[in-house]
Amino acid sequence: MKLTKYILILFTVIITSCSLDEVWYDRVVPETFFKTEGDVLAALYRPFTHARWYLTGDRWVAQEFSGDHFARTTKGRHWYDGGRYARYQHHEWTPDESQLFGTWRGTLQGVALALDVKQDLGKLDYQELALSEEDKAAHLGQLDALIAFFYLRGLDFYGGLPIFTSLDQEDVPRSTDKETFDHIESLLKQALIDLSVKEVGAPQEGAITKGAAAVMLARLYFNAEAYIGIPMYDEAAEISQALINNEYGTYSLDTDWKGPHDFENDQSPEIIWSIPSEFNRLEYTHYGHMYHYNSRVYFDVDLGSNNGTHLQPSRRPDGTLYSEDFKLGSPYEKFEDTDLRKKPFKYFGSGSYEGMFLVGAQISPINGDQVVGNEEYNGQPLEFVDQVARFSELGSTYSTIADLPSNIGAGEENTGIRLVKIPVPSSQDLTLRWAADHPVFRLAEVYLMLAECQVRLGDPSSAAELINTVRMRAFEGGNDPNPATSGNLDLYRMADEWGVEFLGEGRRRTDLIRLGFFTTEKWWDHSPSNSSHLNRFPVPTAALSASNVLEQNPGY
Incomplete structure (x- = not known):
C-alpha cells in the first residue's frame, strides 16, 4: 500500500460535500502552486x-x-454502545474497535500529509519567493518534528509501525519497536538543529x-523502558x-493554575506548543461529552452536550471512599479540599472564572436558575x-443501598463529577467561546518528567521540590x-501528581504503563489482568485486511 492512500482517504472525507466536477490530486505540484510566502505557509500548516x-x-x-480517571457508564437507555466502553474499562478491547482503527489510520494520515508537504517544500527555491534558507530549514524542521510526533504517538499505541520516508x-x-524508536529520535535530533527558538514574550x-x-x-x-525495554531516565532528565534552564527557548511556569x-x-x-482553536469546537468535543443535556442552563450557553463521560467515582454507593480498596483512581478525591481547582466551576463574566468541576447541586452561577433532570430524575433538581x-x-x-451494584453498567443521568478543564463563557461573552487554544506541551510536564526521573534515579528530595513548585500555584497563598x-x-x-495536574489531557494510559500500573493495579470496576501484552x-x-505485510501484535 502506498502512503498516498492515507492522504486520499483523508481528502475523501474532506471533499464529500464538494462538486464532483472538480479535479483533485494527491499532492501539490510545486512548479504551479507556490507563488508567494502565503502559499508556502498554507501548505506548511495543513498537516x-x-x-x-x-x-x-x-x-x-x-x-x-482504558485508565483509572474517566468512564462512560451506561445510563439507563443511553451509552451502552455495543459494550465498547465496558471493554475499555475492563481491558477487553478487540482489533475491531472503531477507535483503534481511527487512531491507526489517523497516525499514518498525519505522517503522509507531513511527508507530502516536506517533499514539495524541499524542491522549492526559497529565494525566488523572497524567503531565506534559514526559513526553509525551519519549515522542514517543523515537518520533521510533526512526523516524529505522529510516530511517537503511534509507537505508544501500537509499538513498531511502517516507516515511510x-x-x-x-x-x-x-x-520493530527499536527501529521506530530510532527513526523518531533521528527526526527530532535533526529538527533540533533546524528549528528556531520561540521569541521571548511571543504568543x-x-x-x-x-x-x-x-x-x-x-x-x-x-518512556523508553516501556517502548523498547531500555531505561533512559538519565537522558530524559x-x-x-x-x-x-531555558536552553531550548524561554519558558516559565504560569503563576496561575x-x-x-x-x-x-x-x-x-x-x-511550549499549542494549536489554535478559536471558534472551533473540534479540539474539545470530548469535554462536551461530559455535560448533561441541561447543563446549558448552568453555563447559560448551549454546548450540544450529551451526558456521556464523567470522572470515575471516588465513593461507594454508601458514601465511603474507595481509597481503602485501591491506590489508583478516585480522581476527584485526589485533589486536596483547599485546592482552588476543586471548586465548582463558576463563570463570573469578562473571562473571569473559578474551579474546574461540575459537582453537587446544579444551580446556575449566572442567573440562579435550577438545572433539572429529564431521565431518572425528570423535573427534579439535578445534583x-x-x-x-x-x-x-x-x-x-x-x-437497600448495600444492594446497589457500582459498575460501568449502573449509571444514571446524575452519575459522576464532570470536568470543565476548558472554561465555558456565558451567552454574554460568546466571543470567548472556544477561544482557549489546545495545549499540546507545557512546562509543567517537563517539571514532572524531571521529578519522576529523579525519583527513579534516587534523588526524591530534588523531585519533591520540583513537584511542589508546580503544586503551589493551586493553593491560596501557596499553602x-x-x-x-x-x-x-x-x-x-x-x-x-500526574493525575491531578493533567486530568483529562489525554495521557493517563501512557503514564500508567510507564509507572508499571496499567495491567497490574486495581481501580474502580477494574481488576488487573497481569497481561503485559x-x-x-x-x-x-x-x-x-488492507495489507498482506502487516503483522498483529503478540497476544491478540
Whole structure:
C-alpha cells in the first residue's frame, strides 16, 4: 500500500460535500502552486490541522477510558454502545474497535500529509519567493518534528509501525519497536538543529519551535523502558533540565493554575506548543461529552452536550471512599479540599472564572436558575454525585443501598463529577467561546518528567521540590496542605501528581504503563489482568485486511 492512500482517504472525507466536477490530486505540484510566502505557509500548516484533530476523539477515548480517571457508564437507555466502553474499562478491547482503527489510520494520515508537504517544500527555491534558507530549514524542521510526533504517538499505541520516508513506498511492513524508536529520535535530533527558538514574550500560535521538539525527545526517552525495554531516565532528565534552564527557548511556569487553559492561554509563558482553536469546537468535543443535556442552563450557553463521560467515582454507593480498596483512581478525591481547582466551576463574566468541576447541586452561577433532570430524575433538581449506582431504583429493584451494584453498567443521568478543564463563557461573552487554544506541551510536564526521573534515579528530595513548585500555584497563598517530601514520594504519589495536574489531557494510559500500573493495579470496576501484552493495542482488523505485510501484535 502506498502512503498516498492515507492522504486520499483523508481528502475523501474532506471533499464529500464538494462538486464532483472538480479535479483533485494527491499532492501539490510545486512548479504551479507556490507563488508567494502565503502559499508556502498554507501548505506548511495543513498537516497541523490534522494534528489538531488527532489530539482528541478516538485517541482521547483510548487513552482515558482504558485508565483509572474517566468512564462512560451506561445510563439507563443511553451509552451502552455495543459494550465498547465496558471493554475499555475492563481491558477487553478487540482489533475491531472503531477507535483503534481511527487512531491507526489517523497516525499514518498525519505522517503522509507531513511527508507530502516536506517533499514539495524541499524542491522549492526559497529565494525566488523572497524567503531565506534559514526559513526553509525551519519549515522542514517543523515537518520533521510533526512526523516524529505522529510516530511517537503511534509507537505508544501500537509499538513498531511502517516507516515511510517518501510517498512512493509500497507494501511497507511494520518496523520493530527499536527501529521506530530510532527513526523518531533521528527526526527530532535533526529538527533540533533546524528549528528556531520561540521569541521571548511571543504568543504561541501553533508553530513547532525548538522547545517542542525537545519535549518530544524527552518524552521518547522518558518512556523508553516501556517502548523498547531500555531505561533512559538519565537522558530524559538531561533534556528536561535543559528545558527548565531555558536552553531550548524561554519558558516559565504560569503563576496561575488557570493560565495554561484559559481564554488567553496563547499568552501563557508555560505553553511550549499549542494549536489554535478559536471558534472551533473540534479540539474539545470530548469535554462536551461530559455535560448533561441541561447543563446549558448552568453555563447559560448551549454546548450540544450529551451526558456521556464523567470522572470515575471516588465513593461507594454508601458514601465511603474507595481509597481503602485501591491506590489508583478516585480522581476527584485526589485533589486536596483547599485546592482552588476543586471548586465548582463558576463563570463570573469578562473571562473571569473559578474551579474546574461540575459537582453537587446544579444551580446556575449566572442567573440562579435550577438545572433539572429529564431521565431518572425528570423535573427534579439535578445534583452530580461522586458515585455510580442506580439510586433511582432503591425501593423497587434494590431494597437497600448495600444492594446497589457500582459498575460501568449502573449509571444514571446524575452519575459522576464532570470536568470543565476548558472554561465555558456565558451567552454574554460568546466571543470567548472556544477561544482557549489546545495545549499540546507545557512546562509543567517537563517539571514532572524531571521529578519522576529523579525519583527513579534516587534523588526524591530534588523531585519533591520540583513537584511542589508546580503544586503551589493551586493553593491560596501557596499553602499546600500535602506537599511532596522525600518521605511520601514514590511511584504511586507520582501517579497522583500526574493525575491531578493533567486530568483529562489525554495521557493517563501512557503514564500508567510507564509507572508499571496499567495491567497490574486495581481501580474502580477494574481488576488487573497481569497481561503485559495489553500495554499495546492490537493492530486493527481493517488495517490487517488492507495489507498482506502487516503483522498483529503478540497476544491478540
